[in-house]
Amino acid sequence: MIKRRKTRTVSAGKVKIGSKHPVVIQSMVKLATTDIAACVKQINALSAAGAQLVRIAIPTRQDSIAFAKIVKKVKIPLIADIHFSPERAVEAIEGGAAKIRLNPGNIKSEDDINRIIDCAKAHKIAIRIGINEASIRNLFHDTPQRKRTPLMIREMAGYIRLFEKRGFNDIVLSVKSSDVARTLESNIAIAEKFDYPIHLGLTHAGLAEDAIVPASVAIGTLLWQGIGDTIRISIAGDPVQEVEIAKKILASIGLYKSREPQLIVCPTCGRCRWDLIGFARQVKKLLKEVKNPLRVAVMGCVVNGPGEAADADIAVCAAADKGFIYKKGKKIATVKQSQLFAALKKEIEKYEK
Amino acid sequence: MIKRRKTRTVSAGKVKIGSKHPVVIQSMVKLATTDIAACVKQINALSAAGAQLVRIAIPTRQDSIAFAKIVKKVKIPLIADIHFSPERAVEAIEGGAAKIRLNPGNIKSEDDINRIIDCAKAHKIAIRIGINEASIRNLFHDTPQRKRTPLMIREMAGYIRLFEKRGFNDIVLSVKSSDVARTLESNIAIAEKFDYPIHLGLTHAGLAEDAIVPASVAIGTLLWQGIGDTIRISIAGDPVQEVEIAKKILASIGLYKSREPQLIVCPTCGRCRWDLIGFARQVKKLLKEVKNPLRVAVMGCVVNGPGEAADADIAVCAAADKGFIYKKGKKIATVKQSQLFAALKKEIEKYEK
Numbered sequence: 001m002i003k004r005r006k007t008r009t010v011s012a013g014k015v016k017i018g019s020k021h022p023v024v025i026q027s028m029v030k031l032a033t034t035d036i037a038a039c040v041k042q043i044n045a046l047s048a049a050g051a052q053l054v055r056i057a058i059p060t061r062q063d064s065i066a067f068a069k070i071v072k073k074v075k076i077p078l079i080a081d082i083h084f085s086p087e088r089a090v091e092a093i094e095g096g097a098a099k100i101r102l103n104p105g106n107i108k109s110e111d112d113i114n115r116i117i118d119c120a121k122a123h124k125i126a127i128r129i130g131i132n133e134a135s136i137r138n139l140f141h142d143t144p145q146r147k148r149t150p151l152m153i154r155e156m157a158g159y160i161r162l163f164e165k166r167g168f169n170d171i172v173l174s175v176k177s178s179d180v181a182r183t184l185e186s187n188i189a190i191a192e193k194f195d196y197p198i199h200l201g202l203t204h205a206g207l208a209e210d211a212i213v214p215a216s217v218a219i220g221t222l223l224w225q226g227i228g229d230t231i232r233i234s235i236a237g238d239p240v241q242e243v244e245i246a247k248k249i250l251a252s253i254g255l256y257k258s259r260e261p262q263l264i265v266c267p268t269c270g271r272c273r274w275d276l277i278g279f280a281r282q283v284k285k286l287l288k289e290v291k292n293p294l295r296v297a298v299m300g301c302v303v304n305g306p307g308e309a310a311d312a313d314i315a316v317c318a319a320a321d322k323g324f325i326y327k328k329g330k331k332i333a334t335v336k337q338s339q340l341f342a343a344l345k346k347e348i349e350k351y352e353k
Numbered sequence: 354m355i356k357r358r359k360t361r362t363v364s365a366g367k368v369k370i371g372s373k374h375p376v377v378i379q380s381m382v383k384l385a386t387t388d389i390a391a392c393v394k395q396i397n398a399l400s401a402a403g404a405q406l407v408r409i410a411i412p413t414r415q416d417s418i419a420f421a422k423i424v425k426k427v428k429i430p431l432i433a434d435i436h437f438s439p440e441r442a443v444e445a446i447e448g449g450a451a452k453i454r455l456n457p458g459n460i461k462s463e464d465d466i467n468r469i470i471d472c473a474k475a476h477k478i479a480i481r482i483g484i485n486e487a488s489i490r491n492l493f494h495d496t497p498q499r500k501r502t503p504l505m506i507r508e509m510a511g512y513i514r515l516f517e518k519r520g521f522n523d524i525v526l527s528v529k530s531s532d533v534a535r536t537l538e539s540n541i542a543i544a545e546k547f548d549y550p551i552h553l554g555l556t557h558a559g560l561a562e563d564a565i566v567p568a569s570v571a572i573g574t575l576l577w578q579g580i581g582d583t584i585r586i587s588i589a590g591d592p593v594q595e596v597e598i599a600k601k602i603l604a605s606i607g608l609y610k611s612r613e614p615q616l617i618v619c620p621t622c623g624r625c626r627w628d629l630i631g632f633a634r635q636v637k638k639l640l641k642e643v644k645n646p647l648r649v650a651v652m653g654c655v656v657n658g659p660g661e662a663a664d665a666d667i668a669v670c671a672a673a674d675k676g677f678i679y680k681k682g683k684k685i686a687t688v689k690q691s692q693l694f695a696a697l698k699k700e701i702e703k704y705e706k
Contacts, residue, residue: 001499001534033623057623081622083656106656134660145664146354178617178661180605181354184577204650204661206618207633213569213598214605220570221577224537236618236630236651245566252533252567264531265559265589269434270386270410277589280560297557298589303436303459307487308531308557311498 001254005226007197010126010170013077013098015052017126017172017229018197023255024230025246026053026079026199027239033063036070042239043074049243053230055079055101058088068095079128086112093119099126099172104159105135113159117168126170128199129159133177149185152177156190172230174199180218187222197229204234211235212245219249261287264297264308264315272300273320274337282341286348294351296344297326306331314347316340354607358579360550363479363523366430366451368405370479370525370582371550376608377583378599379406379432379552380592386416389423395592396427402596406583408432408454411441421448432481439465446472452479452525457512458488466512470521479523481552482512486530502538505530509543525583527552533571540575550582557587564588565598572602614640617650617661617668625653626673627690635694639701647704649697659684667700669693 009018017024027046031038033056043054058064058080068091071078077098082088084106092100093116100120107113120127131152139151152175163171173196175186183202191198202218205211215233222228231249233242250256265280266272280298287296297315299305305317310329317324323340325333325347335343362371370377380399384391386409396407411417411433421444424431430451435441437459445453446469453473460466473480484505492504505528516524526549528539536555544551555571558564568586575581584602586595603609618633619625633651640649650668652658658670663682670677676693678686678700688696 001538028620028622030621030625031623032626039623055622059624063623083624103656105660132657132660134657134664137660137663178664181607184606185354204617204619204652204657206616207630207637210616210618212565213601216566216569217573217577217602217605221574224570224574234620236620236633239620242620248566249570252570253537254534263559263563264557265563266557267381267587267589267592267595268383269381269408270384270392270416271412271436272383273385277560280589284560299557303456304485304487304557307458307485307490310490311487311531 002224003226005191007195007229008169010172010197012053012079012126015077015098019229021229023223023228023250024052025050025243025250026055026230026232027051027242028055028232029057030239033057033070034066036066036073039066039070040073043070043076043078045240046243047074047076049240050247051076051243053077053079053099055081055232057081057083058092059083061087061091064088064091064095067092067097071096086116089116090119093123093125097125099128101128101130103130103132103135104155105132110162113162114166117163117166120170121168126172127163127168128172128174129156129163130174130199131156131176132203133179133182134203145179145182149182149189152186153189153193157193160194169196172197172199174201176201176203178202178204180214183218184221187227188225191227198227199230199232200228201232201234206236208235208237208241215245216249220253223250223255224253259293261290261292261294261296263287264295264312266298266300266304266308268300271303274300274318276300276318279341283344286345290348290352292352294348296348314344314351316344355577356579358544360548360582361522363525363550365406365432365479368430368451372582374582376576376581376603377405378403378596378603379408379583379585380404380595381408381585382410383592386410386423387419389419389426392419392423393426396423396429396431398593399596400427400429402593403600404429404596406430406432406452408434408585410434410436411445412436414440414444417441417444417448420445420450424449439469442469443472446476446478450478452481454481454483456483456485456488457508458485463515466515467519470516470519473523474521479525480516480521481525481527482509482516483527483552484509484529485556486532486535487556498532498535502535502542505539506542506546510546513547522549525550525552527554529554529556531555531557533567536571537574540580541578544580551580552583552585553581554585554587559589561588561590561594568598569602573606576602576608577606610646612646614643614645614647614649616640617648617665619651619653619657619661621653624656627671629653629671632694636697639698643701643705645705647701649701667697667704669697
């Protein structure tokens with residue numbers, strides 16, 4: 001359905017980023033890099049949750065040393081974020097980074113950039129040019145927010161030119177903002193202008209309850225247009241949640257095949273005369289134990305019940321007193337309402353075998 | 354930024370639906386319609402949360418009677434969902450519905466449809482033609498899911514023809530599916546084909562934690578393309594939450610001006626050496642009391658801190674020991690880390706006055 005925009009392929013260690021490959025999920029370590037054991041644990045948790053790349057901050061020389069040790073202890077490629085320091089960039093590359101992130105707002109001298117490019121080239125690693133609206137604040141002066149996109153793109157184009165001049169093309173681009181509209185506009189603009197893979201994210205989106213909706217809107221809208229080759233959901237909270245939301249966004253538009261069971265639930269209305277939502281919560285708990293992508297539908301009445309049942313592996317639908325169980329759309333049992341959960345449970349267990 | 358697709362304007366009581374008007378938020382009552390007092394309470398809660406239209410199910414004659422009483426007790430226009438029964442449609446219209454929803458999968462006889470149209474015309478109310486993939490299951494036979502969109506559109510076109518033949522144009526269209534890709538495809542198709550306002554929704558999206566991401570992706574993507582004149586977020590849970598999520602989706606792309614304070618929070622990384630997330634949670638609590646759209650940023654370090662501060666009314670940014678407070682981008686105080694919260698609280702209180 002989605003036609004990915006054609007891009008070059010860029011490698012970050014064993015992970016390929018670009019339109020010929022599935023969209024790569026990434027996240028970031030949120031601990032002091034010098035706490036090696038804790039960082040390794042968090043990286044492993046992120047990898048187990050589905051992250052294929054993990055970024056980590058290298059603010060000091062001590063962090064560079066710790067980073068080189070962490071690289072050796074984990075199985076997935078790491079990305080170093082070096083913020084202001086060309087020294088940290090070189091140290092991170094020599095320490096085993098598969099990719100580094102450069103923020104044009106923070107590293108500006110052409111000599112510094114060239115030094116980093118040469119080091120990245122020698123080590124065959126990738127570089128993300130990651131513009132952040134907040135980091136290039138000085139460019140905007142009094143430019144109103146809605147007119148900043150062209151300035152961000154100009155900054156990106158100028159930076160890319162330095163890389164191309166040096167024959168370095170293993171670059172991934174990102175333009176982030178905490179504003180959804182500007183994130184959309186600026187990513188659409190760079191997608192038209194360049195053929196490098198794009199890293200998508202909405203920056204500083206906030207606490208989970210505030211971040212999930214705008215991140216889903218921004219990243220979902222771009223992916224649907226074929227834009228985006230790697231994504232990172234920023235949440236002020238546990239990074240594992242970032243990976244879970246990333247998977248949900250990708251799965252919603254068919255860019256990720258979830259191995260988890262799926263629960264379809266009707267939102268209920270005045271036609272529904274039983275505690276469907278309580279029932280669905282119980283089913284959800286049951287499904288936590290299921291290890292395959294079973295699709296279960298819990299429907300409140302006959303309006304859409306049989307229709308959703310037809311697209312589900314197992315479905316239930318109930319009237320005031322009776323409940324019906326469907327398997328691949330075929331009604332296989334009619335039971336008392338009070339026995340519906342037990343009957344469904346049995347069917348799910350059967351399916352598991 | 355968003356160019357709404359041009360549509361006719363359709364009125365549901367005092368509420369106007371169409372591209373000349375802001376996108377209308379709606380939700381649905383989830384209680385037995387015969388429980389008049391509880392329904393009135395829920396409708397008022399939905400209205401207070403921001404819903405401008407509320408739908409309610411009318412499965413039986415008793416529900417029609419209750420509906421007519423509810424209409425008189427609430428201040429916002431109500432939409433009646435009559436599912437299978439032309440009698441309920443007529444009763445609901447006569448009972449004061451501002452709009453009714455007809456599901457082409459459930460009301461098929463041309464005589465029945467004409468009777469409903471004539472009644473709607475006499476009472477000057479609107480009709481939503483609401484196709485639901487699950488309700489027209491019988492049309493698909495063995496058509497694989499990804500090929501169903503043209504069948505849904507054909508069904509819609511046939512139904513619309515009956516209305517146009519009778520000179521009735523006060524219609525709103527919807528095509529819902531529990532699948533995001535099909536929701537996108539089919540809404541894009543009807544948006545190209547017709548100039549009636551479109552009601553957007555993702556049906557049977559599930560429990561809140563499962564529904565929010567796909568609903569945001571589907572509805573956000575369509576709205577960004579200018580498609581959608583009224584939206585309903587389906588969540589198997591409290592309908593007030595449906596309205597809150599609808600507002601968040603609209604606000605994220607500038608289609609709704611939230612009056613609530615906004616909290617920008619950096620997701621933190623290894624550079625952040627203080628409990629920023631705990632701090633942000635405390636600020637969030639504080640902001641619950643704030644009654645204006647104050648924009649507060651809580652940032653972990655100097656990488657993006659000053660930049661986000663520039664776009665915020667009040668911002669804080671901290672290093673290991675010191676914290677900085679910004680007002681409209683200007684640093685106004687440097688305090689000890691331990692005093693940062695108290696200092697921020699004071700600034701927020703000042704702003705409130």
